[in-house]
Amino acid sequence: MKKIPIAPSPHTSPKSNHRRDGMSRRSFIAKTGAALVLPTFIPGHALGLDGAVAPSKRITLGIIGCGNMGTGNTKSFLNESDCQVVAACDVDKNRLNNLVKVVNEQYDNQDCKAYHDFRELLGRKDIDAVMIALPDHWHAMASVEAARQKKDIYGEKPLAHTIGEQQAIVRAVRENDRIWQTGSWQRSVRNFHKAAEIVRNGLIGTIKRVEVGLPRDYNGAETSEKDRMLPVPPPPELDYDLWVGPAKMIPYIPGRLHRHWRWNYNFGGGQLMDWCGHHVDIAHWGCDFDSSGPSEIEAHGEFPPPGGVWDAAKVFRVELKYPRGIEMTIAGGHPDIDGGTKWIGTDGWVHVDRAKFDVSNPAWKPWKQMPEELRKIKLYESTGHHANFLASVKSRKPTITPAETAHHSTIPGHLGLISMLVGRKLSWDVKTETILNDPEASKLLTRDYRQPWKLS
Numbered sequence: 001m002k003k004i005p006i007a008p009s010p011h012t013s014p015k016s017n018h019r020r021d022g023m024s025r026r027s028f029i030a031k032t033g034a035a036l037v038l039p040t041f042i043p044g045h046a047l048g049l050d051g052a053v054a055p056s057k058r059i060t061l062g063i064i065g066c067g068n069m070g071t072g073n074t075k076s077f078l079n080e081s082d083c084q085v086v087a088a089c090d091v092d093k094n095r096l097n098n099l100v101k102v103v104n105e106q107y108d109n110q111d112c113k114a115y116h117d118f119r120e121l122l123g124r125k126d127i128d129a130v131m132i133a134l135p136d137h138w139h140a141m142a143s144v145e146a147a148r149q150k151k152d153i154y155g156e157k158p159l160a161h162t163i164g165e166q167q168a169i170v171r172a173v174r175e176n177d178r179i180w181q182t183g184s185w186q187r188s189v190r191n192f193h194k195a196a197e198i199v200r201n202g203l204i205g206t207i208k209r210v211e212v213g214l215p216r217d218y219n220g221a222e223t224s225e226k227d228r229m230l231p232v233p234p235p236p237e238l239d240y241d242l243w244v245g246p247a248k249m250i251p252y253i254p255g256r257l258h259r260h261w262r263w264n265y266n267f268g269g270g271q272l273m274d275w276c277g278h279h280v281d282i283a284h285w286g287c288d289f290d291s292s293g294p295s296e297i298e299a300h301g302e303f304p305p306p307g308g309v310w311d312a313a314k315v316f317r318v319e320l321k322y323p324r325g326i327e328m329t330i331a332g333g334h335p336d337i338d339g340g341t342k343w344i345g346t347d348g349w350v351h352v353d354r355a356k357f358d359v360s361n362p363a364w365k366p367w368k369q370m371p372e373e374l375r376k377i378k379l380y381e382s383t384g385h386h387a388n389f390l391a392s393v394k395s396r397k398p399t400i401t402p403a404e405t406a407h408h409s410t411i412p413g414h415l416g417l418i419s420m421l422v423g424r425k426l427s428w429d430v431k432t433e434t435i436l437n438d439p440e441a442s443k444l445l446t447r448d449y450r451q452p453w454k455l456s
């Protein structure tokens with residue numbers, strides 16, 4: 001990653017230091033003798049979160065990306081009493097200011113510090129953990145730097161924009177001994193857990209086939225953004241150059257910026273990559289493929305006419321062959337594949353989606369009331385995705401969706417996309433994580449960065 005001098009630790013200097021109970025932080029510390037008076041928040045690591053001392057203090061959290069999901073995640077963290085959001089960063093001042101306001105209103109103070117450049121936020125030694133919800137083309141740069149700066153990370157799905165970048169994140173998290181939670185929050189929802197556990201316990205017999213149904217098109221952006229499709233100068237509140245960052249520079253068009261960047265392969269991966277971190281993630285969980293993957297991938301997509309504002313496939317179908325003879329279809333816009341995840345076995349099936357839980361045998365529905373001998377395999381259980389992350393930061397035990405899991409859950413999507421783009425079937429070596437005998441397709445495992453950005 002490009003090196004800039006990191007500003008000296010920009011400690012917070014709160015204008016208002018008052019808590020809801022009327023006690024200032026300074027007087028609170030003085031009264032409780034909780035710590036020597038420090039000019040800023042006491043980072044959890046200083047209090048022993050990495051080691052033996054009881055983690056009795058709040059985890060200090062920085063927010064990177066104040067858009068749609070960044071705001072949602074921040075609100076979830078604000079509901080958790082064992083963390084304190086102390087900083088937020090966005091290259092769009094309006095979004096940044098809005099979120100800082102939300103945080104300060106919640107804590108009834110002015111302590112959340114605003115940043116334009118995430119490297120400055122990451123340079124703060126008093127921040128324990130960060131939440132990263134940036135467009136996909138930024139995931140790897142921000143996450144690798146965060147791991148290097150010894151932050152624990154709640155990072156959004158898909159893990160990164162390319163398989164090569166995902167490998168870099170996995171490596172950085174491992175080498176720096178960081179806790180990672182992926183935003184694949186479906187694992188923390190009861191019906192998804194139940195569905196995967198039924199399948200893992202073999203109630204549907206031997207798994208033969210898995211169907212994963214994803215949305216098609218562009219979430220209505222064709223209509224909602226139709227008056228914002230022409231290039232114009234970026235607005236003053238937005239640093240468009242930094243927003244584009246390592247991606248190829250293309251003209252600023254309002255309708256493909258916030259939220260709708262994902263329909264352009266320069267920044268995202270269309271519906272396939274937007275959703276495989278959810279429903280393929282669950283498919284893998286049920287099949288016990290968290291460390292495994294497909295060996296053959298063949299995909300077809302229907303693309304918009306060239307030269308348009310967006311270029312992602314609107315309709316797609318990926319056929320994959322997995323170990324144990326399991327076949328998987330991931331499809332968007334194919335009516336024969338229902339939304340969500342469906343495992344089909346020799347003795348039955350399970351189908352789960354956000355508003356659906358269906359099984360071939362109704363006796364499986366009250367799953368926890370079934371005899372213990374049918375439920376021997378117990379999957380990791382979390383009832384709150386953000387709370388699970390914070391608990392892992394304290395315990396140093398893995399979260400429910402570590403980086404390696406997210407890496408494997410999104411490899412099928414990445415390979416499907418590559419197969420669509422080169423127009424042929426691919427062979428994948430799970431162990432070496434390489435595409436076999438196809439130099440052109442292999443080139444798409446990584447991407448070139450705009451100067452001067454580099455992934456270190």
Ligand SMILES: NC(=O)c1ccc[n+]([C@@H]2O[C@H](COP(=O)([O-])OP(=O)(O)OC[C@H]3O[C@@H](n4cnc5c(N)ncnc54)[C@H](O)[C@@H]3O)[C@@H](O)[C@H]2O)c1
Nearest residue numbers: 065066067068069090091092133134156157183243258259
């Ligand atoms: N887990 C989920 O259910 C879920 C749902 C939606 C989105 N997501 C993921 O969250 C991520 C963000 O998606 P979104 O819908 O919130 O997008 P968004 O466009 O609404 O928000 C992204 C924000 O990042 C900011 N940004 C861009 N470059 C930046 C930089 N260099 N430094 C600081 N800020 C920068 C943008 O200005 C914007 O405010 C994506 O990876 C997406 O896949 C996850």
